[in-house]
Amino acid sequence: MTPPPLQAFLRPAASGGQRLYLHHTPPAGVPTLGALLYLPPWAEEMNKSRRMAALAARSFASAGWAVLQIDLLGCGDSSGDFADATWDAWLDDACEAAQWLVQQHPGVPLWLWGLRAGTLLSAATGARLPFEANHLLWQPATRGQTVLQQFLRIKAAADMASGQSKTAMAALRARIEAGQPVEVAGYTLSPGLLAGLQAATLDPPRSGPAPVEHRQRMLWLEVATQPAGEPGPAARTALAAWSHAGWCSAWHAVQGSPFWQTVEIEEAPALIDLSLQLLPEERNNARCGGPA
Known part of the structure; x- marks a missing residue:
């Protein structure tokens, strides 16, 4: 299969310096279903997850999703050292990236795709944006x-x-x-x-009252060598809070390796497959709420 188109470039940031953007777009002839902004975990978990993030981004793009990966301040090929990074600067980076992505792909739903600590950044970013964003949360951190x-x-x-x-x-x-x-x-x-x-906490950005077919979406996906059949206590509490705030939230678990913390670089293809399955379903309001 021909890889989907990819643009890699440095873009000036409001907080100073430049940020590396990796912009994956669907292949020619494939309609764009939506846009995904990837917000990575931090420190060594970010490095351990780079391969999975790249595999997922290519898979999403091939299926019709525009994807933007960003190296935040002090990370990867962006400006600065890790010692320069602050939470507010990362939040500024995420908001700028989301606004850029929406400008490139107007008229399609935006999803903030976070992994581990990146899910905390996802929630905070969604609260700041002047437009709606859904959330795809991989192995969320609640605090x-x-x-x-x-x-x-x-x-x-x-x-x-x-x-x-x-x-x-x-x-x-x-x-x-x-x-x-x-x-x-x-x-x-x-x-x-x-x-x-x-x-930082995984608090839901406020979503106004709306019928189910128009509510914003939050997908909570977990991966484990032996996945549980239902959410744990922390997940149940967070999901209830998001639902109470007006979100259409759903929890799912798959079997796989905890790639963000393994000694060797690992993959969890089932997590990508499930995401590809659920994103269009949630977009079309086919499923809302509860464990898989």
Whole structure:
């Protein structure tokens, strides 16, 4: 199969420097069903997920979805170092990318496609945009504070293994509370990134009252080696909040490898296949709510 068209270019950002855009478009003759903006996880999870994101973007484009991947400030081939990144700057990047994508593909639904911590950025971006956006959430994180704690344990574990300190986590938290940067696994986390991530939650952007056929969509997709048959407590709480806020939300799970955290680069093709199956269904209001 001929790969779908791809444009790679640097675009000036309002917060300074340039951001790398990868714009996948459907092949000639294939109608555009919608547009997807990919918001990646952070730090090493972002690197572990690059192959899956690329495979998914190509698959989505081949099926008729325009896809934009962006390297946020301090990531990949965009301007700056990771130490320059702040949560607000990433949010600005995401909003600019969404507006650019809508301008390129007017008249089709926009989906914010987040993975792990990128789902927190997706929710915050959707709340800021002046137009409607649906959400495709892969392995969502419900609280940025939990994401940060998991990441800080890497540093604490390394310090304890080397016999440096059994109070490593407390020392890290003290630096954060003092507004100082911290370095973990080669990543320098700025106070602006730490504070923003700690405050981030998967809260639904407000969706006005509307009949089901016109409600905005949220798809929550999980992958596991042995997927559960129903959402866990955190997912149930979040899904209820989105539904209460006026969203048409649905949860699904597939079997696969947790590619964002495996030692070797892994794939979860079932996650891509399910997304391809559900996106058109949700667009046509064929399904709304509940587990698969």
